[in-house]
Amino acid sequence: xxxxxxxxxxxxxxxxxxxxxxxxxxxxxxxxxxxxxxxxxxxxxxxxxxxxxxxxxxxxxxxxxxxxxxxxxxxxxxxxxxxxxxxxxxxxxxxxxxxxxxxxxxxxxxxxxxxxxxxxxxxxxxxxxxxxxxxxxxxxxxxxxxxxxxxxxxxxxxxxxxxxxxxxxxxxxxxxxxxxxxxxxxxxxxxxxxxxxxxxxxxxxxxxxxxxxxxxxxxxxxxxxxxxxxxxxxxxxxxxxxxxxxxxxxxxxxxxxxxxxxxxx
Amino acid sequence: xxxxxxxxxxxxxxxxxxxxxxxxxxxxxxxxxxxxxxxxxxxxxxxxxxxxxxxxxxxxxxxxxxxxxxxxxxxxxxxxxxxxxxxxxxxxxxxxxxxxxxxxxxxxxxxxxxxxxxxxxxxxxxxxxxxxxxxxxxxxxxxxxxxxxxxxxxxxxxxxxxxxxxxxxxxxxxxxxxxxxxxxxxxxxxxxxxxxxxxxxxxxxxxxxxxxxxxxxxxxxxxxxxxxxxxxxxxxxxxxxxxxxxxxxxxxxxxxxxxxxxxxxxxxxxxxxxxxxxxxxxxxxxxxx
Numbered sequence: 001x002x003x004x005x006x007x008x009x010x011x012x013x014x015x016x017x018x019x020x021x022x023x024x025x026x027x028x029x030x031x032x033x034x035x036x037x038x039x040x041x042x043x044x045x046x047x048x049x050x051x052x053x054x055x056x057x058x059x060x061x062x063x064x065x066x067x068x069x070x071x072x073x074x075x076x077x078x079x080x081x082x083x084x085x086x087x088x089x090x091x092x093x094x095x096x097x098x099x100x101x102x103x104x105x106x107x108x109x110x111x112x113x114x115x116x117x118x119x120x121x122x123x124x125x126x127x128x129x130x131x132x133x134x135x136x137x138x139x140x141x142x143x144x145x146x147x148x149x150x151x152x153x154x155x156x157x158x159x160x161x162x163x164x165x166x167x168x169x170x171x172x173x174x175x176x177x178x179x180x181x182x183x184x185x186x187x188x189x190x191x192x193x194x195x196x197x198x199x200x201x202x203x204x205x206x207x208x209x210x211x212x213x214x215x216x217x218x219x220x221x222x223x224x225x226x227x228x229x230x231x232x233x234x235x236x237x238x239x240x241x242x243x244x245x246x247x248x249x250x251x252x253x254x255x256x257x258x259x260x261x262x263x264x265x
Numbered sequence: 266x267x268x269x270x271x272x273x274x275x276x277x278x279x280x281x282x283x284x285x286x287x288x289x290x291x292x293x294x295x296x297x298x299x300x301x302x303x304x305x306x307x308x309x310x311x312x313x314x315x316x317x318x319x320x321x322x323x324x325x326x327x328x329x330x331x332x333x334x335x336x337x338x339x340x341x342x343x344x345x346x347x348x349x350x351x352x353x354x355x356x357x358x359x360x361x362x363x364x365x366x367x368x369x370x371x372x373x374x375x376x377x378x379x380x381x382x383x384x385x386x387x388x389x390x391x392x393x394x395x396x397x398x399x400x401x402x403x404x405x406x407x408x409x410x411x412x413x414x415x416x417x418x419x420x421x422x423x424x425x426x427x428x429x430x431x432x433x434x435x436x437x438x439x440x441x442x443x444x445x446x447x448x449x450x451x452x453x454x455x456x457x458x459x460x461x462x463x464x465x466x467x468x469x470x471x472x473x474x475x476x477x478x479x480x481x482x483x484x485x486x487x488x489x490x491x492x493x494x495x496x497x498x499x500x501x502x503x504x505x506x507x508x509x510x511x512x513x514x515x516x517x518x519x520x521x522x523x524x525x526x527x528x529x530x531x532x533x534x535x536x537x538x539x540x541x542x543x544x545x546x547x548x549x550x551x552x553x554x
Contacts, residue, residue: 087456097471098550
């Protein structure tokens with residue numbers, strides 16, 4: 001266990017609530033969510049669909065706006081943080097532009113943010129090698145597999161050196177073998193870049209394998225039912241998933257998920 | 266080349282139907298002529314005559330072909346009898362109108378996509394504009410623009426009418442295309458804090474390209490029609506439309522059909538050019554699969 005308590009808080013939520021007004025009346029996507037995420041943490045949000053995990057991530061990214069409570073990112077409002085380009089966001093689908101090459105796609109945020117041509121080339125080379133795609137810069141997205149496309153989209157999120165990486169079920173659409181490999185690579189990437197990562201998933205093994213902190217959520221209204229500080233070491237080979245410690249944490253996550261469901265059935 | 270046989274079969278069927286139609290429609294005149302001088306005509310005599318009348322109701326294909334050949338190859342291209350010369354007059358107004366209409370269409374679509382007020386206020390007018398018969402509006406445009414005090418050259422007045430037909434498919438296609446990026450792609454740009462201009466240039470416009478080319482093919486054909494219609498009432502002596510009108514004044518049906526085929530060839534050629542540009546552009550954009 002790291003010194004999370006002492007780490008500088010990067011993301012702080014206090015009593016955050018978010019209500020969508022729909023035709024069928026208000027939907028409470030989030031209710032009374034309080035959470036502190038320290039610098040360099042890898043935090044997973046896990047829960048069944050409708051539990052608000054994606055909404056919470058989107059609220060941190062200022063793509064949604066809380067109707068109650070306060071949310072701060074890097075000590076600023078989420079909107080200010082977005083304008084300061086504080087985070088890279090990875091969506092469930094790679095969402096690469098089909099008319100741009102892989103390198104061109106990674107270059108997109110750099111062009112928008114006004115990096116010089118030379119700087120852009122250098123950064124593209126750097127992040128493509130981080131995700132092991134250095135030889136694919138000139139390919140178009142359709143020439144790559146789904147896993148490679150998602151790696152390219154991670155490279156795109158890393159390209160402008162934001163300290164925070166927000167990932168919304170980035171590997172959800174991939175098969176398990178590819179997912180295992182990407183999880184392993186993501187941990188290495190995290191160790192190398194020391195980013196703070198928020199990661200939405202619905203897979204218990206994925207959450208336990210990746211995270212230093214697991215936030216268990218439950219639906220209607222979306223809320224946090226448990227926050228688990230992982231006791232696993234930072235170095236995590238894939239076979240750590242067979243250890244008793246791993247299984248114990250996974251068990252606690254499963255219990256948390258079951259509790260969240262219990263009071264509504 | 267497996268398509269060759271069915272394609273030739275269809276062409277042969279059309280030509281055969283056309284010859285049948287010529288014989289049927291033109292035979293009345295043959296009979297009338299024969300009755301006037303009081304002679305009997307045999308069936309072969311009727312058929313032979315229907316193929317070589319000076320002013321047939323429906324000219325036979327070979328007559329139209331000969332008319333086309335004479336119009337295109339049989340004249341100096343500067344001659345007023347040359348279909349190449351008339352075709353060029355029509356083509357130049359078509360291209361100018363197409364350029365104006367396309368530019369206006371794209372500009373309107375960008376405005377409509379970015380402004381709700383424009384969406385609500387411009388789109389109904391654009392649709393209404395296309396419900397007005399072009400035949401009704403063309404003479405007024407010619408009079409207003411071509412007559413005093415404006416006295417603009419016929420090229421401009423014709424181009425305006427061509428543009429009037431061109432802009433609409435471009436607006437409709439481009440609005441659809443500019444709105445084609447999904448919520449995720451727009452969210453991605455929001456996370457970069459991208460401006461509306463960045464979003465337009467880097468996402469919306471490239472995403473709209475396939476829609477634009479589909480629209481342009483419809484628009485360029487409409488542009489040819491617009492120019493020809495504009496040439497009808499202008500008292501013009503130049504252009505395929507004028508050629509059509511003269512033909513109908515003097516009952517020169519072969520001339521009419523030759524001009525029609527020239528116009529159709531022109532439109533088909535323009536559509537083919539756009540299809541080629543589309544293929545090259547989309548291939549360069551990595552979307553040419």
